Amino acid sequence: MYKMQLLVCGGTGCRASASAKIVEKLNESLKAHGLDEDAQVVTTGCFGFCEKGPIVKVIPDNTFYTEVQPEDAEEIVAEHILKGRKVGRLLYENPETQEHVSDSKHMGFYQKQMRIALKNCGVIDPENIDEYIARDGYSALAQVISDLTPQQAIDLLKQSGLRGRGGAGFPTGLKWEITSKFTSDQKYVVCNADEGDPGAFMDRSILEGDPNAVIEAMAICGYCIGANKGLIYIRAEYPLAIRRLRIAIQQARDYGLLGDNILGTDFSFDMELRYGAGAFVCGEETALIASMEGNRGEPRVKPPFPAEDGYLHKPTVVNNVETFANVPVIFLKGPEWFSSIGTEKSKGTKVFALAGKINNVGLIEVPMGITLREIIYEIGGGIKNGKKFKAVQTGGPSGGCLTEKHLDTPIDFDSLVAAGSMMGSGGMIVMDEDDCMVSIAKFYLEFIVEESCGKCTPCRVGNKRMLEILEKICKGKGSMEDLDHLRNFANVIKDTALCGLGQTSPNPVLSTLDNFYDEYLAHVKDKKCYAKKCKDLATYTIIPEVCTGCTVCAKNCPVEAITGERRQPHFINQDKCIRCGVCYTKCKFNAILVQ
Amino acid sequence: METVKLTIDNKHIEVPKGTTILQAAKQAGINIPSLCYMNLPHLDQEHKPGSCRVCLVEIPGKRTLVPACVIKCTEGMEVLTHSMRALNARRTVVELLLSDHPKDCLICPSSGNCELQKLSITMGIREISTVEHAAVSTYRKDASPALLRDMDKCVMCRSCETVCNEIQTVGALSAINRGFMAVVAPAFEQDLTDSPCTFCGQCVAVCPTGALTAVDNTSHVMRALADPNKYVVVQTAPAVRVALGEEFGYQPGTPVTGKMVAALRALGFNKVYDTDFAADLTIMEEGSELLDRITRYLNGDKSVRLPILTSCCPAWVNFFETNYPDMLDVPSTARSPQQMFGSIAKTYMADKLGVKRENMVVVSVMPCIAKKYECQREEFKVDGDPDVDYSLTTRELAHLIKIGNIDFQSLKDEDYDRHMGESTGAAVIFGATGGVIEAAARTAYELFTGKKLEKVDFEELRGLEGIRTATVDFNGTPIHIGIAHTLGNARKLLDGIKQGMYNFHAIEIMACPGGCIGGAGQPLHRGTDVALKARMAALYKEDFNMPIRKSHENSEIIELYEKFLGKPLSEKSHKLLHTHYFSHPKQ
């Protein structure tokens, strides 16, 4: 009988920071103090507060230790577990008050969050199905297959208003209903775990922290649409998620929660894993299906949709990990409970991977309708180093950049699209005054050009052409005509690309053209990058009053562009200068002015 | 039939349910331009990846434009094919394609026969709005003995992939790499020569641009013709004579045999012979081999390998060498007519003409690309000297005639030269699927039964069906015959035999759709089978009009056996007219 538990985050991020070693050390210390029967160490999924990882949470007193190192284990055991004294130096410090916050309930990062998809992440041991069952796991499946007809279950899901969390926000219940209507000897339930947005790890965290929720939801889906086979398409780069899914599937099979005649009913369902090689485009459902079939991972024209013509040409539901993770709770707590959360057309919560120039980087789950301001300033703790907020990029590489004026818009699927961005799978990258928006657009386009499958002309060639124009602009060689071409290409690609990824790929360009046109103009007309990010547009001059004539800059200049007598102010010959910035970094007297 | 009503460009039309917008527009007299779309109705293959985005049309209210080649008409649909939005998108897409395409149209092998060029002309594109020095995707050139790949000119329509994988089941080509660097190539970026490619060339036949072309031998031939020390003889394959005219403004299916012979003579060939002669010779050898096997089989010899498979088609030979290395003793050992011709020309004929082998150049005109590879095979060389030096396609011959300043239409018909120029109706039909086996049946019947064949036409062996089976009555002995054209159908037939689904005595296989008349060296007609059917009808008409219609009645063949070979399957025949096969399984 354990009186205390130490929950150690076992997500990929914290494991990379030696959380496995922490577990080992904690166990050693507990044993050394004879406490191993009183306190238990549990490896859990991600707590979301990755900025401050590795995380160790002590319960029942809810103490939240951050940035724990393996060598801190002994102190935690000796002080906290044995003597009941919290280790102050490991507690989270409120950035505003500089006070230690011992209880995660009182941390700004958690206060505005509402955890549905992540409810078990950081709470249960994902490798132990018993802990899932103890938290009502598989009760939803049991109820659905014992008490409801498939249509009744679909109706409940439709009432809940759940929409797909993978990007486009298609109503999940409707998707299941459409698929259920097609008759076929075989149907499939596919979980899309091919999370490819740079910086996004929502799905990984769910699979690592609560794999059974996805398995249970897929089985419910199988019952609803008449499928007995599930497939999880997961990136091979997610070894931990794969391992935990495998364990969970095996444990579910051992309990008879997967397999033939589940819980004594006529319903049978089993599943297997399929590994993706990490192509971004394979997150698109038809490309994902092609990849699972062993073909080149590239999308095809829809219709027909997978609901009619999916994996091996059979009716198939493809839902994203987070979508599935919401399903069991909806059946347990009822569609009314779920639909009471969120906005009129977007119900429930959304998980975001918060990143960029923000204090609290991490994984958050918030109710739909929350404002960007709440996310950035309350949960995210504001902009790093007190800089000024400039933009936030949502929806991954094919989302758009939103500005100050969007900060108070309640965010949901539709409001983000209306603002020129999208929900996407939930990436959220914050930019500050030091970011050049033209460079940002270029960065995302580089990603798209790299990841385009090359099937359709607009995406294969058009995005390359847009990138070339942006490169030209960033070099200070852009013309107003280039801006016209850029906008035309962006609009045409949006209108003509074959798949959703291609159609949304111009979003970073279009949204920055709309919201930061003055920055483009500055690059094109004034040949200036005011964020000083575009190296080719910077001019380096020496402030004669500050220059001591130490000659360090001249010695280091690779092109001998700097001249001047010793102990006399130096001078940069602009015709020779290649804007490498070496003088700026070498000058000890801040005498180099960058404009 | 269920129909749907819709409007396209405000025209009200009614089409059967399931019709695509592209098809419906065509019915309404509206030509929506397209590039990657390819319909091969005779092969039951509609290639519509919807990837080039040229055929995009606007459906008001839809978030994006839609590809007309894929999207099916629905009730009440309103389609605009030339709204400003659709026009701007289409032009931008074509400009994008052009921006990533070499601008060497003037000297491109596909110039004048290029779908991208046609689009640019139709749309009146005069400038391409991109940055200066915009990147053009490049890929190394790949030259095989028969096919050339210049992927810089690829527009990623992927028609070649569909033909290679779906129709031919060869699997030599597929898309590799991503994005701007995406390209169609053999697995592991091998050269075609090292890939499972059979050189059938059907990819060339469907390539809309100059990305896939045939090796061009015209300059070699011109040089040989100009060389006073060379004695240049030419042979023309059966299928060439009913297709060459298309290059000179004749309707498909117009036989131009006499004009072709006249043109070849005008070009300076010392002798103009007929591959049909060699086809008759093939029947003598292959027919005898068939009879020998059947007779032994009927007499209870269980070691006999049946069915016998024809071996005229070089792509088919490559295919079974790669895919069925365990069946190398099944096909007939008879060489193809092209190679029989070369072998006889450089021995029997050279002697007769008093020309030294090293001074004789044998040129073949073939409807085929794989023949270019076949004539380079080591087993068809004597001390490094090939029996057939150069193989030209029908298209190359047309070029040669044009280069020779010959006004083809005004030529008077001429006849082939003696000793290797006579042929029978049986040889002519070699050019169509089922023709070889019909020709063999005519001869084998008489040799087997010792009786005269009254009804020469074996209608049951003709047609365009992919796999055909028939039983021919050899005076009480039923002979089961199978016919397949396209390598995909060949695979189906062979796998069927392996699984015991069929029981045949003889099988004819041709790699190209329709047989040699649909060869990749023929004048190109992408996405229609009209020319194919016309050429086929023309061949059977030629056969019907021939005075002699059985190979063994060809007087020059009789003379050849009397004076030189002895009899079919003799030792000399084996040396000169037969071959063996090599296992080279790839991938």
Add this chain to the structure above:
Amino acid sequence: MTKIKSLDELRKRKEQLEHRMEIRDKSDHPESLVQIKVAMATCGIASGARTVMNALVEKIKKEKVPAIVTQTGCMGYCYAEPTVEVKKPGQDPIVFSYVDVKKAEEIIDKYILNNELLDGILPANYQTI
């Protein structure tokens, strides 16, 4: 592992397993629970605090008392160890002295469940922050 063959069996299994998660579930809303703190510094442990804590945990589980037991450091009443602090929701904490197993059970039965006060309450002489 034995298979779960029906909805009832799943419910039973959940009930058996629930206690594992109880401690974590309760930690989610500690302010609504009775918080019992056992002083477990050297002096406390030396006086038998560990046995007392075990007894408290067992008893709470048995009686399904909405309470959590945590350990704490020395409260300063070293003379009266083992000491146990009990804080009911919305009330000031009360510290019991000289707690043994028997008294521990009494604390739950009488004070926590029936609001009866017991002997041995120490006067609160400090403010917590």
